[in-house]
Amino acid sequence: MSANTMQLVIHSSYFIAALLFIVGLQRMSSPVTARNGILWAGAGMVLATIVTFLYPGMSNFTLMIAAILSGSVIAWVSGKKVEMTDMPQMIALYNGMGGGAAAAIAAIELFGGKDHGLTFAILAILGGFIGAVSFSGSLVAFAKLQGFKNTTLRFPGQQFINLIILIGIAALGAYITIQHSSGNIVSLFFVLALLLGVTMTVPIGGADMPVVISLYNAFTGLAVAFEGFVQQNPAMIIAGTVVGAAGSLLTQLMAKAMNRSLAHVLFSGFGDAATESIEVKGSMKPIDATDVGVMMAFANKVLIVPGYGMAVAQAQHKVWELTQLLIERDVDVKFAIHPVAGRMPGHMNVLLAEAGVPYDIIYDENEINSEFESTDVALIIGANDVVNPVARTDPSSPIYGMPILNADYAKNVIVVKRGQGAGFSGIENALFFLDQTRMLYGDGQEMASELIQSVKSI
Amino acid sequence: MIEQIVQIDGFIALYIFMLAAFVGYEIIGKVPAILHTPLMSGSNFIHGIVLVGAMIALGQADTQLEKMIGFLGVFLGAGNAVGGYVVTERMLEMFKSSKDKKS
Numbered sequence: 001m002s003a004n005t006m007q008l009v010i011h012s013s014y015f016i017a018a019l020l021f022i023v024g025l026q027r028m029s030s031p032v033t034a035r036n037g038i039l040w041a042g043a044g045m046v047l048a049t050i051v052t053f054l055y056p057g058m059s060n061f062t063l064m065i066a067a068i069l070s071g072s073v074i075a076w077v078s079g080k081k082v083e084m085t086d087m088p089q090m091i092a093l094y095n096g097m098g099g100g101a102a103a104a105i106a107a108i109e110l111f112g113g114k115d116h117g118l119t120f121a122i123l124a125i126l127g128g129f130i131g132a133v134s135f136s137g138s139l140v141a142f143a144k145l146q147g148f149k150n151t152t153l154r155f156p157g158q159q160f161i162n163l164i165i166l167i168g169i170a171a172l173g174a175y176i177t178i179q180h181s182s183g184n185i186v187s188l189f190f191v192l193a194l195l196l197g198v199t200m201t202v203p204i205g206g207a208d209m210p211v212v213i214s215l216y217n218a219f220t221g222l223a224v225a226f227e228g229f230v231q232q233n234p235a236m237i238i239a240g241t242v243v244g245a246a247g248s249l250l251t252q253l254m255a256k257a258m259n260r261s262l263a264h265v266l267f268s269g270f271g272d273a274a275t276e277s278i279e280v281k282g283s284m285k286p287i288d289a290t291d292v293g294v295m296m297a298f299a300n301k302v303l304i305v306p307g308y309g310m311a312v313a314q315a316q317h318k319v320w321e322l323t324q325l326l327i328e329r330d331v332d333v334k335f336a337i338h339p340v341a342g343r344m345p346g347h348m349n350v351l352l353a354e355a356g357v358p359y360d361i362i363y364d365e366n367e368i369n370s371e372f373e374s375t376d377v378a379l380i381i382g383a384n385d386v387v388n389p390v391a392r393t394d395p396s397s398p399i400y401g402m403p404i405l406n407a408d409y410a411k412n413v414i415v416v417k418r419g420q421g422a423g424f425s426g427i428e429n430a431l432f433f434l435d436q437t438r439m440l441y442g443d444g445q446e447m448a449s450e451l452i453q454s455v456k457s458i
Numbered sequence: 459m460i461e462q463i464v465q466i467d468g469f470i471a472l473y474i475f476m477l478a479a480f481v482g483y484e485i486i487g488k489v490p491a492i493l494h495t496p497l498m499s500g501s502n503f504i505h506g507i508v509l510v511g512a513m514i515a516l517g518q519a520d521t522q523l524e525k526m527i528g529f530l531g532v533f534l535g536a537g538n539a540v541g542g543y544v545v546t547e548r549m550l551e552m553f554k555s556s557k558d559k560k561s
Contacts, residue, residue, distance in 0.1 A: 011464055014510075021504050022481060028500045029489040034550045038500055042543050045506060049539075052510045058517030060525060067516070067529045068509075071536030079544030090545055091499050094506075098538035101508040104531025108515045108524050119468055135534075217502050220538075224508045225478075229471050231511050232464055237471065238478045239507040245482030246501050250494065253486075339491050346494030350549050358556035364491040 006054055013051040014235035020044030021239050025246070031359045048235060071097075084354045085311050088344045089145035092213045095220050096138025102131030102223035103190065109230055110176060110186045120230055121177045127226030129169060129193045134219040136197030141209050141216070145343070158203055159267060165196045200266070208265045210344035211254050215262070218247025257339035259391075259402030287438035289447055292414050293454020299376035301332040303368065305405055306352070308342050309382025309418075313444030316355035319381065322448055323357070325455045334361050336368040336405050338386035369406050378410035380431075382444055388429045399427060413437040416447045496553075499546040506539030
């Protein structure tokens with residue numbers, strides 16, 4: 001094959017890969033086609049990787065294959081092993097690796113000190129900067145969610161220090177662009193970028209991590225797109241830009257569902273919302289599982305509102321068993337999912353899917369909220385803030401304005417809860433004190449088992 | 459560098475950026491909330507294409523330092539692509555409707 005035919009083969013393959021990525025992503029946007037969407041995208045990736053070995057002027061193949069094998073095996077094994085509840089930090093880790101790879105491409109380009117023109121230099125530097133921030137930031141996010149380091153470090157002047165680092169990076173970046181300098185200056189540039197990723201992420205609380213992970217996902221996409229331009233590779237530009245745009249939108253959707261602005265998440269560090277709360281009148285009224293079982297078995301319509309607490313108690317399988325029993329008794333059972341149930345948007349759906357709950361009885365907040373009024377029993381299990389009616393009624397509450405599930409409109413509300421404490425945000429939940437609310441105290445999994453027994457014995 | 463049959467200059471790149479950004483935006487806008495986690499993971503997999511870039515960078519590396527960084531880049535890129543694929547596939551595999559289950 002002549003060099004030109006070779007190039008034609010390579011670039012046609014990259015074109016097909018880019019097409020497969022877009023088709024794959026598009027198919028992933030519906031639960032019916034999602035499963036083969038990832039296969040399409042996967043095929044594109046395999047194709048692009050294989051033809052890259054034919055790329056003109058390449059050497060170092062032994063090193064390359066060793067790197068591919070070691071990276072693949074580690075990722076494959078860890079990806080197969082990870083628990084569904086730990087999915088957010090795993091996504092953060094893989095995303096960070098992508099950011100690191102983009103930074104590495106930029107580093108090679110910059111250390112080479114070649115002069116490809118101003119646009120190239122600027123994009124290489126921007127991509128390297130964003131990639132490096134995404135790399136170290138994602139690693140910190142991973143460490144935090146994994147529990148290696150769950151203290152949230154904050155000190156006065158933190159934002160000021162970040163700003164100084166950012167200015168330093170900008171100055172070095174400009175210097176490299178103009179002087180085509182390599183060596184120590186470039187090293188310093190990357191060290192500062194990596195440092196910024198750490199100092200930016202360390203003060204952010206665990207509750208906000210999903211937003212941050214999504215943001216870094218978009219960052220990595222952008223970095224890949226920039227390095228794609230530097231390498232004149234349209235497949236990288238397209239894939240990176242698509243992810244950058246999609247990730248930015250997803251980040252905004254998440255922030256909105258959590259009632260936080262992105263600026264808030266990044267610059268104020270929350271997850272430690274004010275514990276100051278309004279007096280709630282009334283009392284919490286306990287109930288036992290037998291009564292709840294009877295109530296649900298003879299209801300026409302039951303809505304189950306699961307929260308992360310359910311997943312922590314590993315109760316989702318029991319809850320699905322209970323649901324099946326109720327469906328057999330012709331009770332209309334649906335799951336109502338808040339956009340931020342679980343630890344990232346859509347996480348609860350994954351956890352329910354793992355337990356075998358079909359996706360067509362799972363509804364999100366917009367679809368289901370009008371149905372609470374006609375619901376006989378709303379079973380809240382492991383959820384708290386997302387059903388707190390003060391978000392609708394009390395402008396002084398820190399969660400005011402957050403979209404919630406209107407469980408308080410149901411005829412009866414049953415709350416499965418370990419104890420009497422306040423929720424994740426530390427805000428007292430007015431729902432628990434309503435006349436139609438009963439508290440079922442206990443571990444999620446045990447209570448679900450008792451409910452199953454109760455329904456079975458009828 | 460070998461003669462290039464693909465040449466992307468300033469404005470062409472800008473057009474590609476614009477169109478691709480719209481594609482990304484449109485695709486996510488339609489996605490139901492239930493798929494947000496797999497989709498984030500899926501898009502995470504897609505930027506694993508950085509592996510290709512890292513391979514080319516390593517393939518053209520000359521000095522010891524460049525080779526080291528290139529190795530790291532390919533290692534990380536492969537981790538991104540493979541890890542992203544495996545977890546996305548595992549999650550999507552579990553999504554079943556009440557019609558196609560009863561297993």
